[in-house]
Structure formats: structure tokens, C-alpha cells
Amino acid sequence: MTGEWSRNRLMQTIVVLYVLYVAALWVTNTLLYFTKMGLTYSSVVHYYLGSEEHFLSPRSYQGLLEVSHFHLFAIGMLLLVMTHLMLFVPLSSRIRLWLIVVPFLSGLANEAAGWLVRFVHPAFAYAKIGGFLLLQASLAALVVASLWATFRGSQNNYAGNGP
Numbered sequence: 001m002t003g004e005w006s007r008n009r010l011m012q013t014i015v016v017l018y019v020l021y022v023a024a025l026w027v028t029n030t031l032l033y034f035t036k037m038g039l040t041y042s043s044v045v046h047y048y049l050g051s052e053e054h055f056l057s058p059r060s061y062q063g064l065l066e067v068s069h070f071h072l073f074a075i076g077m078l079l080l081v082m083t084h085l086m087l088f089v090p091l092s093s094r095i096r097l098w099l100i101v102v103p104f105l106s107g108l109a110n111e112a113a114g115w116l117v118r119f120v121h122p123a124f125a126y127a128k129i130g131g132f133l134l135l136q137a138s139l140a141a142l143v144v145a146s147l148w149a150t151f152r153g154s155q156n157n158y159a160g161n162g163p
Contacts, residue, residue: 012150015085019146022082026139033132044125048117059118068111075107082142089149099141106134 037043050058083100091099110131116124 041125045122085146103138
């Protein structure tokens, strides 16, 4: 956590290329979300509970379980790597803490909300929308912070040395 990574061109290349992959994932995640539902209560409820007028079946227990199984692993690994980079970003400890905690909590909320809509109450559709938006916003913040720290050059006030 000394900031050495900001002076290592190979490490910078790895970080930039990885972050570009994450940015592409961010775009495809957004597009996939909007092919299934929107940012409205009714679209989320129709997606999880089904809709006769739109010829949609309710999401099955097994279907949700398979999606959650994959998402919990993949999103967990993604967030592990992206939030790990925040240890090296020259920001205050408080901001870095938010950039670490919020993505994990929003990812869990986003995943849990679908289950809650389907098996508890449709009002959790608002949690699904909020979880999705917060996850996307926090991923965007991680991408921007990582690129900013990579290109800002070496400074003396690195993570752990500041407030």
C-alpha cells in the first residue's frame, strides 16, 4: 500500500485492461437488466411473478437458485478484485470504506430482492430497482476511482498515509 503500483507500467496495464473488462461488464449488465425489466414497480413484479397479459411465467425456485448460485460467485469475485484496488487509491479512509462496503451490500441486496419479490411480497420490487441502481453506480465509481488512481501519477499521500 505504498503506491508502488502507480509507478509500475506492467501493473498499470493490468489494472487498466481489467477495469476496461469491468466497464464492458457494466454495460452488458445494464443492457441485460433492461431486456428483462425496467425501473418500474410493475416491470419488476411482472418479471418475477409472471404476467398473463405479457405471457410471462413466474420465475421458478430452481431458476432463481441457478442464477443466484452463479451471481454470488461471479459478482463476489468481481467485487473482491475491484474493492481490493481501493486499498491503493489515494483517498480518505472513509471514502475507501464506502467504496468497499457499498458495492458488496448493493450486490447482496440486488440478488436478494428478486427472491423477496417472488416469495415474500411484490413491494420488494423497489428494493430490486434500488439494489440494481446502487450496484451499477458503485461499480461505476470503482471503475472511475481505479482509472483515476492509475493515471494520476505517483504522489506521496497514498492510502494509509492520509486521513
